[in-house]
Amino acid sequence: MRIFDPHAHMTSRTTDDYEAMAASGVKVLVEPAFWLGQPRTSVGSFIDYFNSLLGWERFRAAQFGIRHHCTIGLNPKEANDDLLRREVIDILPRFLAKDGVVAVGEVGFDAMTPAEDEALREQLALAVEHELPVLVHTPHRDKAAGTRKTIELVEASGIAPEMVVIDHNNELTVHEVLASGCWAGFSIYPGTKMDEHRMVRVLEQHGPERLIVNSACDWGVSDPLKVRKTADAMKAAGFDDDVIDHVVWRNPVEFFAQSGRLILDDLAEADLSATFEGSGVLRGERA
């Protein structure tokens, strides 16, 4: 089985996770820039974070045979820091021009403040300018209203709806998102948000078109194998292999290929002694 996990915060995960993901069939993933659980206080922290998504993390994934891409953007939580918002948005164009960046994101709403509104509008405009798709996060609280407001801003920005994936959907938000012409993302979590069995019901109701499934694994309680577990649940529910491939591979490929920067070739046999800027994933002296 070939799997594309379109939303995985690998910076927070271990090499064991990379091994298990590769063994489960993950060949490609996208790591969206997001917040790290504790607010950053200076733009320099963002610069280093973006560079690590483009450099070290990409290298680390390749050590396990996985192609790593990223999205670059200012997340809604930290957009509420006024000075930081301006400084980070100022440096985004330099990063959006780089190889390995396949979308603007995660952007969107958290508490639906005017600051979040402004950051989302500015970043939708940047996506249009850089001809990149956009990955939009929807709020955990008041999700339905946040999703509606997101769709309004997407429409007002002039970006083509097929260039936008609205993420973290549930049974109640999926109709409106699909009707808008945007893609609908589903983060499959242990316990909360959405699980693989509910996802199967959504797929039974809506079919595979424009639906994307991800693990959204990060530093919280989450499971990097949730895309595979969803595929297994689909199989158990009677979906055939072609529909499973449509959901866990062809859909994310089609969405992110719109960036023109997606790399899908198989990585050569991983060499764990290779180094990135002089550092490797092995400990101690190298031969």
Place this chain on the structure above:
Amino acid sequence: MNLAELSVALETRATPEGLAWLREASAAVAADATAVRTRFPMAGRKVGRGPLEEGADPADLFTWTIDDAARVLLLVAMGEAAEGELAELYRYGDAAERRGVLRALPFLDLGDRGLGLTDDAIRTNDTRLIAAALGPYATEHLPDAAYDQAVLKCVFVGVPITGVDGVPARVTPDGARMLAAFVHERVAAGRDVPAEVWIVIDKYPHAGEIAAIEAELDSEFDDRRAAAQRALSHRIQERA
């Protein structure tokens, strides 16, 4: 490599679309220096990343790539305005972008004002950056002691010094002594050194250090005697 040679090589190797993009990008950065902030990272994607010389080994740290040449031409197109953007391009650059900045230094009229970038690159452990930093710009502007230290670092991290600009002419007697001392240290540990170290050491042979290496031929330990033999055998070959 001079600018005319760079342009000719690029015309031969890049696609017509890549060259068209570069012409357009060069005009854009000449008109507005800040345009380079997005054009510089895009150069590899738009113009290409392969070796500039057909058939050259991409693993050779000193091989110029197509994007190196494109980035140098972009910076040259900016004229005097290039200097104001250089430090930030390096700061925000990935390894390929940083290499482009370093390779461009001798083509820009900077005096010694680019030395901060060269110094930074030499401080890293990234062999691509160290190799790119040690070009004609470093040969001309690095202080003697810094140049000697850079050559020693090359041997330490595995950058072949045969490709470093200015070797051996630019090395001082103190540089030759440090390298000989390094050979002694390695031999005493039973380890190997690259054959080309003798190009530098034998420019100013330091009697004391060389005697110390030769004394290892009589070491009571097998591995040290063997290491001394291997190291000194390279010396004879390099002289011949």
